[in-house]
Amino acid sequence: MTPHELSTWPRSLPREIDIPPTNLCANLLVSATRYPDRPVLVDDFGSLSYTELVEQVERIAAFLQNDLGVQPGDRVLIYLQNGRGWVAAYYAILRINAVVVPVNPMNKREELPHYLSDTDAVVAFCGADNVAEMLAVPAAQQLRRVIVVGNPGPAETQPEPVNEPARTQARTIGLRRVLAAASGHATPLAHLPDALALILYSSGSTGAPKGCMHTHRTLTASTVIVAHWMGLVPHSVQLVALPYFHITGMQNLLNAPIYGGGTLLLMQRWNREQAAELIARHRVSHWTAMPTMVIDFLASPRLAEYDLSSVRRVGGGGAGMPEAVGERLKALTGLDFLEGYGLSETAHVSGNPPAAFKRQCLGVPLFNTDLRIIDPDTLGELPPGEVGEIVMAGPQVFTGYWRNEESTRAATLMMDGKRFVRSGDLGRRDEEGYFFIVDRLKRMVNASGFKVWPAEVEAMLHEHPAIAEACVIAAMDPYRGETVKAVVVLRDALAGRVREADIIEWSKNRMAAYKYPRLVEFVVELPKSATGKIAWRQLQDSEREKTLRATA
Structure with missing residues (x-):
């Protein structure tokens, strides 16, 4: 489905935009x-x-x-x-x-x-x-x-x-x-x-x-797309708390604001109190963040001290925003967290229309961009509602991997005369053309033949009043093959007052029998990448090593 077919496309924006054939500088x-x-x-x-x-x-x-x-x-x-x-x-x-x-x-x-x-x-x-x-x-x-x-x-x-x-x-x-x-x-x-x-x-x-590999043309395409979609104008002030070595920081927080003639408000390192103070003092209009950053921000007991009314847009990606966290952000600022989607290979490819926002949703394909869901085995396109691999084509997608033609061939495919990039992410499309991520293609818990998508369980766990953060992984089970394990960070005020059994019982009452966590482990903090994403693979590898040691 292209932007031309979307009934929820913002009326103030064109469906397609021209990409200047210029040097990015x-x-x-x-x-x-x-x-x-x-x-x-x-x-x-x-x-x-x-x-x-x-x-x-x-x-x-x-x-x-x-x-x-x-x-x-x-x-x-x-x-x-x-x-x-x-x-x-x-x-x-x-x-x-x-x-x-x-x-x-x-x-x-x-x-x-x-x-x-x-x-x-x-x-x-x-x-x-x-x-x-x-x-x-x-x-x-x-x-x-x-x-x-x-x-x-x-x-x-x-x-x-x-x-x-x-x-x-x-x-x-x-x-x-x-x-x-x-x-x-x-x-x-x-x-x-x-x-x-x-x-x-x-x-x-x-x-x-x-x-x-990105050319000046692919980066300029992403820059212009982001600037128009996010409404970056000369007086925009963008809070910069994501690293520039990452595609999101580079495009959303550097190239696009400068294209629009705005101002970058740089934070050397993330600090929730400093972020609130900077927003108030410099009248920040745009904040692009990872969900983990917003979770930490909302946990500050001092937010009432700061005037956050200048912020017009909060959004980001990298991981799904738990619904409960999004609701707390809305209550504080009156703003929805507008999720978007992209990869290092593709930059920004989808976003949520502010006036037609859907929670825990990647949004709709942006200008000049074609997103589809395919069967990862047959490569055939799937209809709305079915889960498959997300693929994308557009002027912002990369030209290939540096000195690695084999990986380039594996990551791309041709459909209808267009060159698509395979994301490795599982997702689905609804009848209105909105895309939803289910999980990484290889990140899944197979419990007695039932497929459990960790992101879905994590989103539900975030609704628990004692849970600050959660990451779901697979644990070995002698009967079920694999079972669901939740690695949990408790809120400071409730640490020591909630037991693992309490979380399991709470989950059992809210999730299907095959889905709720059978194991819970409390930790002080979850490992994260430099861009703020929870390093679920690190936790998964650690769990497998623990199992191997126990059975050796």
Whole structure:
């Protein structure tokens, strides 16, 4: 079903939009021309105007091109925490048609070699707090320079000494020195829409991470789609609490707001009290968040102290928003949590119309996007109501995996003359064209032949007044083969007052006999990825190891 067939499509929006065939950096340059003095970002060190950011981007681009010989198509790593240095480096790399390779700054030296060797990176931007990790990797010797980014000081252009560790040929130079020493200008901006712009590595839950290739055209498509759908206009203020190395942070919280001429309000790390204070002080209009972040935010006992009335839109994805949590958010702010959906391979592909919102729903296909449900075995399209694999086609989907044609072929298929990407997610479509996620294709509990989707059980567990967070996994059962286990974080006020048996009995009264958790384990916190998603696979693997030890 295409957007043309949706009766709930917002009347104020066109059904399709044109995608400019430009370099992604052009969005920053255009907004800077229109709003030169407007803050493009605000952080702990003050504000930075659009004009000031463009000046930094041009200086860095000139240094990369003239001093380091970076050519179009060369790969450049960004191994940084969110910050103004990340933003400036990102647009500078794109400005000269080199390729951005974001790396999770939480990665340690054992995890870095793959990013260096797989991409043959020539330069890396590295945080001052993790430069030692980078320089300890033998493959870092291939780098022409490691540009070290620290906190901005009172004299941003003061030079820093060059540090050349004896153990490595990779040389370091501080970003302040780059900004001060850059000579000449970068070549005029070349618009090469189909040139590679980004290699975004997947989480690598099975095997080595795979690099998703995005061009300027695919990223621009996602940028324009998100900006129009979210209503990002020049005076929008976006709270940034998700990492830029992730597709959601990069598109929803960087490229799309800058395309619209808005302001980025950067948080170095998530803190619920600081988030509430920033929303009130800077009159935040848009907040994109993970459900786990909203759960933590709503648990703050101090929310009544802050004026949150400026927020016009709250939404996100990555995991389903429990209905009970969504209702608490609505009671506090008057806003629904507008869930959307996308992958590293596809960026943003669906969203909920604000005026026709459905809870625990991925929404409808966005502009120019085709979503379908197929049988994962036969690859045939399934009718509304049936569960199958979600696949998507559109101008924002990736061109393939870097140097991995086999994985690219496995992840894509042709239907009706369109190239679709297989998500690996199980979902269904209702009669109105809304999509719902059921679970990961391989995440399922098979209890005596009955299939249990963990996300469904988790959503119900969140309705329990004592449960703050829950993750459902499969546990081995000598009779049923597998049984449902819930790993639970209790609310602080009720910790120690609720027993595992209480949760099981409560669930038994609300869920089918094959579905309710037979086992409950209380933990202080659930493991999470850097983007805030609950690391269910880590819990599942731990449970399997525990079973193997017990039966050995």
